[in-house]
Amino acid sequence: MTTVITVPASLDDVSFETMLQAVADLPGDAKLMIDARHSRWASPYGLIGMLTLAQSRSERPTFMPPEDPNTISYWARAGFLAHAEKLMEFHGTAPKPRKSGESNSLLDVTPIARTEDVQYVVSHIQERSKVIMETLGFPAQSSMGFSVVLSESCQNIIEHAGGPGWVSVQAYDWTKRLGRRVVMIAVSDSGIGFRKSLENRQLPLGADRFDDGGALESAVLRATSRFTDPGRGQGLAGIRRYLGKWDGKLTIRSGTARIGIIPKWADGEPALTKNLPHFPGAQYLMVIPELLPT
Amino acid sequence: MLTPMPLDLRIALARAECDLYSNLVTRATGRAVRGQLEHMLSEMEGHRLAVLDFTHVGVLDFSCADEIVAKLLLRFGAGLPAHAEAPSAASYFMFRGLGESHLEALEPVLERHGLALVAEAADGSMQLVGTVDAGELSAWQLVVASGGGELSAIASYADDQSIDLHARLMALARRRLVIQTTAGFHPLRHH
Numbered sequence: 001m002t003t004v005i006t007v008p009a010s011l012d013d014v015s016f017e018t019m020l021q022a023v024a025d026l027p028g029d030a031k032l033m034i035d036a037r038h039s040r041w042a043s044p045y046g047l048i049g050m051l052t053l054a055q056s057r058s059e060r061p062t063f064m065p066p067e068d069p070n071t072i073s074y075w076a077r078a079g080f081l082a083h084a085e086k087l088m089e090f091h092g093t094a095p096k097p098r099k100s101g102e103s104n105s106l107l108d109v110t111p112i113a114r115t116e117d118v119q120y121v122v123s124h125i126q127e128r129s130k131v132i133m134e135t136l137g138f139p140a141q142s143s144m145g146f147s148v149v150l151s152e153s154c155q156n157i158i159e160h161a162g163g164p165g166w167v168s169v170q171a172y173d174w175t176k177r178l179g180r181r182v183v184m185i186a187v188s189d190s191g192i193g194f195r196k197s198l199e200n201r202q203l204p205l206g207a208d209r210f211d212d213g214g215a216l217e218s219a220v221l222r223a224t225s226r227f228t229d230p231g232r233g234q235g236l237a238g239i240r241r242y243l244g245k246w247d248g249k250l251t252i253r254s255g256t257a258r259i260g261i262i263p264k265w266a267d268g269e270p271a272l273t274k275n276l277p278h279f280p281g282a283q284y285l286m287v288i289p290e291l292l293p294t
Numbered sequence: 295m296l297t298p299m300p301l302d303l304r305i306a307l308a309r310a311e312c313d314l315y316s317n318l319v320t321r322a323t324g325r326a327v328r329g330q331l332e333h334m335l336s337e338m339e340g341h342r343l344a345v346l347d348f349t350h351v352g353v354l355d356f357s358c359a360d361e362i363v364a365k366l367l368l369r370f371g372a373g374l375p376a377h378a379e380a381p382s383a384a385s386y387f388m389f390r391g392l393g394e395s396h397l398e399a400l401e402p403v404l405e406r407h408g409l410a411l412v413a414e415a416a417d418g419s420m421q422l423v424g425t426v427d428a429g430e431l432s433a434w435q436l437v438v439a440s441g442g443g444e445l446s447a448i449a450s451y452a453d454d455q456s457i458d459l460h461a462r463l464m465a466l467a468r469r470r471l472v473i474q475t476t477a478g479f480h481p482l483r484h485h
């Protein structure tokens with residue numbers, strides 16, 4: 001039997017949860033059909049989330065691409081379709097991207113499996129991030145920090161996830177929602193997740209208290225690493241500092257929990273959410289808004 | 295006599311076969327570059343002043359800062375916390391071409407380990423980066439301002455003559471942040 005998972009019309013970090021809810025109780029080898037026919041928009045988190053979902057299944061899912069030509073063209077130009085074709089059976093022929101059209105993409109959907117992939121990402125985005133950060137009102141040197149954030153978040157896949165992952169970076173006009181433009185970085189993997197990565201370091205605290213939420217708190221708030229080397233664990237701390245400095249938002253979802261470092265403009269979003277549908281690996285979302293004039 | 299040894303990070307990157315990019319990012323790259331630097335350093339005998347040049351380095355992330363800078367300093371016993379015991383064979387490190395973005399990655403890494411280093415700007419001015427207390431910083435500034443020499447010559451630059459300058463200079467020498475010779479205490483200089 002095939003279970004149909006409907007892709008929401010607008011797919012972002014919040015609506016992606018409905019897809020995870022739909023697969024939460026299914027065995028890993030259950031056949032899925034991911035139906036994106038009526039989807040009109042997807043954030044970078046949503047796009048790489050779908051790839052991660054496909055990657056986490058032992059049985060190759062079927063994929064029904066969006067019917068809207070603008071949507072399918074955009075997903076193609078963002079690099080999603082090329083990777084999706086390798087992970088899923090397309091229902092019908094995969095559409096070819098149109099060459100024209102605006103793109104918000106600073107970094108297309110890019111696989112991260114090796115150190116060289118991180119080198120490529122940092123090198124590739126450097127010039128573009130400099131331009132976009134300046135147009136968002138940031139000083140030129142802040143783009144270096146942006147590259148460091150990207151490097152450290154992608155490296156966590158290689159150093160800790162134990163499996164491949166994805167990254168994508170896009171710029172958006174959030175004038176209606178926030179009155180500002182934003183840059184969005186999404187990083188996702190289908191690896192072992194924070195709890196499993198850290199559980200050997202946490203046992204003295206009591207295994208019963210150490211769940212996905214506890215693991216996220218340990219890593220994000222206390223810079224705990226699975227390695228005993230005191231030099232480890234600095235990447236996430238650095239990401240937090242950078243986003244804090246520029247009023248950015250960070251959320252990390254792993255297993256059944258999500259932790260957020262929430263700025264004032266996103267007030268109301270919870271700092272820690274537990275009992276979410278289980279999903280392997282870790283999913284990062286970083287949002288940096290345009291700098292307000294002082 | 296101290297032998298200055300300039301170490302261009304670009305060359306270390308190339309030898310580590312990471313020269314496709316000029317960025318020092320990822321732990322694996324950091325380990326490979328540090329391996330090259332350690333090999334270069336091992337070819338020199340006796341006391342040495344290694345000058346690591348970051349002029350051509352683009353992005354430096356926390357992982358590479360830790361793998362290259364912190365682990366080199368720890369391994370060679372330079373810039374260690376004042377209470378730590380330094381090895382008897384003195385190795386000194388100086389860092390050139392560090393930009394603001396490099397320092398943003400380096401400072402938290404050094405602080406995490408309680409380390410400090412001497413950075414030299416393009417104009418030749420020097421600064422201490424990392425974990426140093428106010429007493430160490432003021433003593434180090436006196437050494438730099440005076441150009442170094444005997445204790446009395448350095449002390450003549452101090453506004454407050456009541457401080458125990460000798461103890462502070464000895465602590466800086468133990469941390470390899472100044473050089474102690476029979477002629478006194480001297481700033482790290484390679485030219």
